[in-house]
Amino acid sequence: xxxxxxxxxxxxxxxxxxxxxxxxxxxxxxxxxxxxxxxxxxxxxxxxxxxxxxxxxxxxxxxxxxxxxxxxxxxxxxxxxxxxxxxxxxxxxxxxxxxxxxxxxxxxxxxxxxxxxxxxxxxxxxxxxxxxxxxxxxxxxxxxxxxxxxxxxxxxxxxxxxxxxxxxxxxxxxxxxxxxxxxxxxxxxxxxxxxxxxxxxxxxxxxxxxxxxxxxxxxxxxxxxxxxxxxxxxxxxxxxxxxxxxxxxxxxxxxxxxxxxxxxxxxxxxxxxxxxxxxxxxxxxxxxxxxxxxxxxxxxxxxxxxxxxxxxxxxxxxxx
Amino acid sequence: xxxxxxxxxxxxxxxxxxxxxxxxxxxxxxxxxxxxxxxxxxxxxxxxxxxxxxxxxxxxxxxxxxxxxxxxxxxxxxxxxxxxxxxxxxxxxxxxxxxxxxxxxxxxxxxxxxxxxxxxxxxxxxxxxxxxxxxxxxxxxxxxxxxxxxxxxxxxxxxxxxxxxxxxxxxxxxxxxxxxxxxxxxxxxxxxxxxxxxxxxxxxxxxxxxxxxxxxxxxxxxxxxxxxxxxxxxxxxxxxxxxxxxxxxxxxxxxxxxxxxxxxxxxxxxxxxxxxxxxxxxxxxxxxxx
Numbered sequence: 001x002x003x004x005x006x007x008x009x010x011x012x013x014x015x016x017x018x019x020x021x022x023x024x025x026x027x028x029x030x031x032x033x034x035x036x037x038x039x040x041x042x043x044x045x046x047x048x049x050x051x052x053x054x055x056x057x058x059x060x061x062x063x064x065x066x067x068x069x070x071x072x073x074x075x076x077x078x079x080x081x082x083x084x085x086x087x088x089x090x091x092x093x094x095x096x097x098x099x100x101x102x103x104x105x106x107x108x109x110x111x112x113x114x115x116x117x118x119x120x121x122x123x124x125x126x127x128x129x130x131x132x133x134x135x136x137x138x139x140x141x142x143x144x145x146x147x148x149x150x151x152x153x154x155x156x157x158x159x160x161x162x163x164x165x166x167x168x169x170x171x172x173x174x175x176x177x178x179x180x181x182x183x184x185x186x187x188x189x190x191x192x193x194x195x196x197x198x199x200x201x202x203x204x205x206x207x208x209x210x211x212x213x214x215x216x217x218x219x220x221x222x223x224x225x226x227x228x229x230x231x232x233x234x235x236x237x238x239x240x241x242x243x244x245x246x247x248x249x250x251x252x253x254x255x256x257x258x259x260x261x262x263x264x265x266x267x268x269x270x271x272x273x274x275x276x277x278x279x280x281x282x283x284x285x286x287x288x289x290x291x292x293x294x295x296x297x298x299x300x301x302x303x304x305x306x307x308x309x310x311x312x313x314x315x316x317x318x319x320x
Numbered sequence: 321x322x323x324x325x326x327x328x329x330x331x332x333x334x335x336x337x338x339x340x341x342x343x344x345x346x347x348x349x350x351x352x353x354x355x356x357x358x359x360x361x362x363x364x365x366x367x368x369x370x371x372x373x374x375x376x377x378x379x380x381x382x383x384x385x386x387x388x389x390x391x392x393x394x395x396x397x398x399x400x401x402x403x404x405x406x407x408x409x410x411x412x413x414x415x416x417x418x419x420x421x422x423x424x425x426x427x428x429x430x431x432x433x434x435x436x437x438x439x440x441x442x443x444x445x446x447x448x449x450x451x452x453x454x455x456x457x458x459x460x461x462x463x464x465x466x467x468x469x470x471x472x473x474x475x476x477x478x479x480x481x482x483x484x485x486x487x488x489x490x491x492x493x494x495x496x497x498x499x500x501x502x503x504x505x506x507x508x509x510x511x512x513x514x515x516x517x518x519x520x521x522x523x524x525x526x527x528x529x530x531x532x533x534x535x536x537x538x539x540x541x542x543x544x545x546x547x548x549x550x551x552x553x554x555x556x557x558x559x560x561x562x563x564x565x566x567x568x569x570x571x572x573x574x575x576x577x578x579x580x581x582x583x584x585x586x587x588x589x590x591x592x593x594x595x596x597x598x599x600x601x602x603x604x605x606x607x608x609x610x
Contacts, residue, residue, distance in 0.1 A: 048409055050353075050416070095593035105351065105412055106544060107593050110586035117583040124579075234420050241413060284427035291421025298414050299402055 010155055015148075022147035024259070029154035030216050031255040033161045035239040037208035039251035040165055042240050044174060045201035046181030047096055048105045053232035054112030055206050057225065058084050059213025061119045064132035064223035074137035078214050085210020086203045088115070093202030097195045112233060119225045131224030134217055150219050157215060158252075161208055165248055168204070177201055178246075231287070238294050244304025253305040261293070262286050321454040323570060329460045330566035331559075332467035336522035337543035338550075338558045339474060340515035346553045347491040347511045350400065350411045354419035355519055356540020358395070361422055362388040362520020363437070363527040363536060364430045370440040377441045385520055392516025396509045419537070427534050434533045443528060459529035466525060470518055474555060487511060491553070538582070545589035551602025560600060564588075 017025070034052060041047050059081035066072040066080055092111040096104045123129055136145040144153055168174055176197045179187035188194045217223045235258055243254025266282055301307055337359060344352045352358075366384040373383050399418060403411045438445055438459070447455045478484040489497040490507045498504050523536065546565045550557025569584045592599065 042409075046409065048412060092590075095590070095597060103548075103593060103597055105353070106548065106589060109541070110545075110589045113583050113586045114590070117579070121579065231420070234416060237413065237416060241417075281428055284424045284432070286424065287420050288424025288428060291417050291419070291424060294417035295399065295414065295421065298410060298417060299399075302406075302410065 019147055022151055024263070026147060026150050026154055026219060028256055028259045029151070029158050030212055030219065031236075031239065031259050032158050032252045033154075033212040033215070034209055034236055035243065035251040035255040035258075036158075036161050036165050036248060037205040037212070038236050038240050039243070039246075039248060040169070040177075040208075041201050041205035042237075043245040043247065043251070044169055044181065045177040045198065047093075047198060047201060049108040049205070050105050050230075050233050050237070051092065051108035051111035051115075052209055052236045053228040053230060054108075054115040055085055055088060055209040056213035056216060056232070057119055057228035058088055058115045059210030060217035060223045060228070061115075061122065061132075062210070063214040063217045064134055065122060067134050068126070068128070068132055074139060074218070077137075078211060081214035082207040082211045085213075086207040088210070089202040089204075089206025090199060093199050093206075096198050096202065109230075112230060116225050116228060119223075119228075123225065131222050131226075134221050134223065136221065137218050144218070154215065154219070157211075162248065162252075164208075169248060173197065173200065234290070238290055241294050241297050242304055244306030245302065247304070247306035250304050250306030253309075257305065258290075261289065265289055321452045323574060325450070325454045325456050327563070327567050327570045328464060329456065330570060331546075331562040332460075332464040333522060333526060333539065334543040334546040334562035334566055335559050336463070336467045336470060336525075337519055337540055338547035338562060339470065339555060340519040341544055341547040342550075342552060342555055342558045343474075343511050343515045343518075345547075346555075347487055348400075348508050349408065350403075350415070351408075351552075352415050352515065353412060354395075354415040354422060355515070356537030356543075357419040357422040357426075358388070358392065358516045359519035359523035359540045360532075360534065360536040361391065361426060361523075362516070363523035363532050364426055365391075365520070366437050366524045366527065367430060367435060367440060367532070370437055375441060377443050380441055381524060384524060385517055388520030389513045389517040392513040393509045395516070396512035400508070400512065401505060423534060423537065430534075432534050434531050436527075436531045437524070438528045438531075441528075445529060457529055459525060463522075463525040463529065466521060470521065471555070471559060474514075474518075478555070483507075483510065542582070542585045545585040545592070548589055548599055549592050551599025553603060554599065554601035557599055557601030 034056060038049060038052050041049050062081040062084040063077040066077045072080070088111060092107055095107045123131065136143050138144070139153075144150065169177075176187070176192045179190060179192055180194050180197055184194055216227075220227075239251060239254035239258045241254070242257050243250030243252070262282075265285055269282060269285065297304060303310070337355070340355050340359075341352060344350055344355075362384060365387050366380060369380040369384045369387070374380050395418065399414060400411065403414050443459075445457050445459050447457050448461060449455050450461075476484075478488055486497070486502050487507050487510070489500070490502060490504055494504065497507075519540070523540075526532075526536070526539065543562075546562040547558050548561070549564055550559065550561025565585050565588055568588060569581060572580050572584055
């Protein structure tokens, strides 16, 4: 009963919605995949990452470079991007075995700058200084092109990612991650191989993120370092904070919130008198609003939207 | 010779910024990722004081620096104090959020254009020849001097004064320090104030030397590897770390590729994290308490 209803809810909208809304939905779906993978790393395994934009860039550039240099098909670029992400996750997760918390944050920040430097170098050296163009991918003889097709592809990708994450979190691996999040020393006393599970969290999260980056590259048909500024990493962190640490559904709510917020702000600014006066400062307003919302959630509702949902269910007499 | 001068100037910039990271980390184990933004805010405050308080450079600088100090204290009182007892993760995430908030506000208030506080203050910035044909801009010379003064003052403050000793005590063992009647909240507020003050000094002097726009926080981020290479809880280490990072950076820019400038400090950071994560002069046991 639930499943067909859900399918209808997911499947029908693109046939009625405007291209703008479909594009917005695609952005949300892509962001959700990234937010899920960051939630696994930060919310579940308790390892902070400031390098998610870098990992996305790694996936996008792997795809772009393979396509440009070898005109590799979708079936090769996607796993290759995942592998590139996994390799980066492994290398930059290595410091996490010796250091904790704050040190890790800066190691992943370094990852971001290193990957972006590599990407920029490639763009300059190969003469794609304005970005790498990518043709639409071909799947089973069909060219995936246009917002509506992409919507379904991305829905499938998100469902797959969600299923995978859900299975991992509700299994031995997830319990090990939660244990090393709560107390690494106790976790290792309980016989959990802390190093192995930390690295696993890194590798898993990085490869999913890189695949999201590859999908992003195909969806846009265009790769450029400008799309992966440090602000993007902060947006992903915002999704995790706003959604609520440790909740997979929260990650998706957070992605929804963060993707919609700039449009809501723009609409709100348009309503104010003298709209054209603010036109140039939409970016700045976005930055400030993101900071303010993140601080508000951290201070007043650390459990995020997922926590609010739990409160609501409690109030109306159902156990969360 | 010119290379050596460049190294010293860049090292002074890094050192002046990274002492803010070190102070806050040393005392409260929080990594302040908004330090670059706070530094930028200080530089923008200088623009405002130059326009509204006084066009005398010394007065404008002093007022802006004092304002920054109070901004630092306010950040602790209004924001970081509420994160007491939360996990380190939450505190670091709060500073990230604060950073992006400041970036937005700065752009809203002062616009995103390149601005020159030196012009507003009518400060000339001639290039001075010091020895053997090596040249340095007057502001850079001033920055190197400021860095030396700030570090001497900090060393004296931490070693000799009552408040400095309390600050070290709070950093070494928070619980014992609290039980001995040290006002921890006051110490932390003071630390945030001093850290923002020194950061703002760096920001203002860089802005006087080479102008100001809203990507200045990148310099703040690049200074972090310097602090880590030296050891995050060692002020002396920050100086040595700054020298090492700036030496490698200047040499590589000169001989390999100018584009490397943005990435070299972070490559050094990775190398350091893998080889010796607690830094050259940092204490190893600190890591377990993170």
